[in-house]
Amino acid sequence: MNDPQSPGEASGDAEPPSPNRTLHSHPLAEWEAPPPETPDPPARGFLGRILRTLGPLASEPEDAPDSMMEAATSAEAPSILNLRRMSVDDVAVTKTDIVAVPVTVGLPELVEVFREHGYSRVPVYRGNLDQPLGLIHLKDLALKHGFAPKGAPRFALRPLLRPLLYVPGSMPIGALLQQMQQKRIHMALVIDEYGGVDGLVTIEDLIEQVIGEIDDEHDESEDGLWVQERPGQWLVLARAPIDRVEAEIGVKLISGVYEEEIDTLGGLIFMLAGHVPVRGEVVTDDSGVQFEVVDADARRIKRVRLRLPGTAEGGTIA
Template sequence: MGGEGRDLPQSRGFLGRLLKSFSPGQNGGDGDDPPDSMMEAATSAAAPSILNLRRKTVDDVAVTKADIVAVPVTVGLPELVEVFREHGYSRVPVYRGDLDQPLGLVLFKDLAMKHGFAAKGAPPRFALRPLLRPLLYVPGSMPIGALLQQMQQKRIHMALVIDEYGGVDGLVTLEDLVEQVIGAIDDEHDESEEGSWVRERPGQWLVLARTPIGAVEAEIGVKLVSGVYEEEIDTLGGLLFMLAGHVPQRGEIITDDSGVQFEVIDADARRIKRVRVRLPDTPNPPAG
């Protein structure tokens, strides 16, 4: 698999030690206690632990089909580059017709090596098929430890979750699995801990969902949590989970009893990431 093999040594390094810990007799008990708060589990994921390798399945960590970013095999070079630029991913699945007919995945590294980073002169002839690399196809019931071992052995860092009818049900990456053991891995595209919010205009902020709810209340000057919920809710994301009764999806708008409006700007299947907070009577910005 060429360059893929350099990302993940076969038997040494951190991942080798991690998988050794997963071997029988190393872990002890059958599982951890559940999270104290469902709301915090939704916004920050369950506490990382080596036990998650046995306890969790692929379905627990996979991105849902609706949230998969993928491209058709007929995509043009400018459109493919724009997908990588917009989402910041290093690889995306490729399909024929629809996502239930996957062909493989394309790496940004392969695209850049083949076609360069900037077009000069006439656009080159572009064919995506020669760049495709294999994907793994796994059932949602597979323990994540078993999938981690497969990814190490086959040096393939992305898998599609297949349902009982052979259709695509979700997607999971190596990073998703490792995060279940060591916690969130922030990269260059993730928001830093500094600057938990940005004041976009009077009465409107863009806020990280993991921001403590007390800090949000102090910034916007509105009490959002009171009574019994003060001990239950720690973050802005936790408040939105409580208000919605589920993990809100990108584009969803939720209004608090106080009239404050929350628009989910960035989220995946398991947690909220960024939220636009708008005070009552703050007009929406003009289109365009």
């Protein structure tokens, strides 16, 4: 996916709530971890059967990442075991990456947010993001105001709001996926210990941890490992083999002991930065080659803009 908030989510949500329905509930009212000796409640449906089959968390697979660098840089195969071994914090986007709108936003500004970012759902807040009211769905907006004839009703955002889920970051993603399935709410805000918003996660983010990346009609094709945007500048997938990247750009990027340890461009960038870089972060190699992180999540780098020394910035972040 290219965006932290998933544009390709299914739109079969619950119907918009009535005006008397309370949208904002206490964050920890949605989920509380059972005490250690309390068995998990029986889960319903197909997802419930999967979770029961997985058994306890103790049965950790042998193919778990051996190092933080492996987890951060590889396009490791998603696994159904992630439903139990991963928490919401592992997949949620950070607060700084959340695209949200105030409840006072006008119709033209709201339409522009949907157009610019390509999301199907956007959180709505009062005052600041730590006071969320719900979410606005693009379909609701279009049906109410997009296809109306002249003399459409006056724009009012509150009646269009749908509820959000509020969950702690320690919640297993399998438990959250069940909640989203049962309540038909496909977006959740991650709440910290003080009740403030710490991140955001969608149902598509969760499903991708099980079946892999989901691309819809609006996502850009990534058939090749890289594309040359202009002389001296490439947009490269982080999983691209480092030797192939070196051959393409004509610059030796690694040597010595690291030559046997690093296989991908993402691995090199992780080693240079010493952490998983965030979107927009720029890392420079000893050779002078610059790597601008175009797409990344909390666990791994996805796409990078590579610039040779002397190449001025001028590309457009996808």
